[in-house]
Amino acid sequence: MKPSLARLDLNLLHTLQLLTQELSVSKTAAKLNVTPSTVSKSLRKLRDWFDDPLFVNTPKGLAPTPLTQSMEQDLADWLQMSSQILEKHSEDSPQGMHFDLAIESPLLLFKLNELIQRIQHRYSNAKINTHNWDYDSIGALVRGEMDIGLTGRESHPRSKESLELLPYFIDFEILFSDLPRVYLRKDHPALSEEWNMDTFLKYPHINIVWEQSETWALDEVLSEQGLKRDIALTMSSFEQSLFMAAQPQQNMLTTAPEYCLGYTQQLHPELVCLPVPINKAAQDKLLIPFTLIWHKRNAHNPKLRWLKDTIKSLYCRQK
Template identity: 25%
Template structure:
């Protein structure tokens, strides 16, 4: 292949292949993510190696790893991808009043309680022909679901944010706990040891006990361990159980306040300190410059209740 021919191959698709190949460190996985055959992905890699006069990916005992040249090129390639996508998307304009977009969001019922009443109202007013769908995707699948455009946006607490997604901080919350209003143990207050001995409901969306782990870590530092009596994937069901029992539930403060308006429960400060809960927006690179998606992300921020500790992005 001539040098001129190799240079002409650096279009958006080829750059996206470079990004995916280096990120995945596997031709077969990159082919799956790009919706290509393995032979086609191998051909692109061969052209890229010729274009940059470098193997880009080399085989080791741990599998394929990027060369130093590939690592150096990767930030510039990603910048070029953004710029090219911006040129493509720049021709489009999003008019909320006339748009007929279907926005698909996945998030826990915690954030649904907090955001959806206001968000649905804004969308109905500003974009009356658009649809807002809450899609039940397990948090373990959200990165793939965003990459394949199964969903448009994730609103979540990720202790270890996926490296392959765009991320923007949304809000900061902290843990409290709820108990039924006439709970006999709450009249005099409880210390950490008394709290740990109370029967507990634990909420674990998608089977992952992210919030409970913050409580467990804080208690473990004092040599204490909770007594879990019931585990549920949903805050609504958990609050309902708490309101009809002597069990208590640790949860984010904003969710607790919302649930206290629906169930006869009281919101109580934890007798120990836990790490804060940082909620963020996550989306795929392909949606980064899309006008409709820019509007959606801005609208989610506008739907935050007054008094929310908003994170700067």
């Protein structure tokens, strides 16, 4: 069993972090203003602690082992947080923090004002960047360009956007689940007919591109029944599709998550909301788990843990 953390000299982690940067005992010693022998002794202690070589000698210098590579970002984060802690006085609050969020819109808009207020209350002079979740957002999380994401995934077993297909280095937590609904004008001719699948497919649809795909779980469910929507217009976001569905004398309809009902009631009161006319088994395949997503390296980052808890408190009861 590994000894208690209390018995580990945390200065050794600083040495390890510099070694991952310099890949040289002598260069690390120069940075620390100590002798190479001192760094070598520290490296031996670290190897004993982690039960791993950590670095191997090569003709070009030290090469990190897979364990060391896996810790590189964590060590950098730890050093940054340590410096921030040591620079604080008891009356200080964290300042100058940067937040990069990718949240599906219009879900972002519902709670954005309150989220900004909470961030700025906790972190004075915080800088906040918001982005709509898109096909590159997972890559941005991996590259460290994004702190956290909130978006809908899919439940259909053949979907390429299911939670099971997220990369192993991505953590997630479902905040709430939703079902897609049909949005159309109050004077739409479909409302004078029986609301069933025939009526649903009789009229042209406004579709959106979702993570570079023009089809989604609904199209899979329809295809299983030998059915297909008539896509008359394809747009890039739910806001755009709802805006067009709300235009006067418009006979197109669109499909969007049920949470968008609150958005349309405020901005497009001329729209009404109906269920997708399918049975319970098919509905289960359309269920949308709205999910908080972050990189595993941020699992213990204090800023990200606070941000995750704050978003959960705002959005968990969205439904």
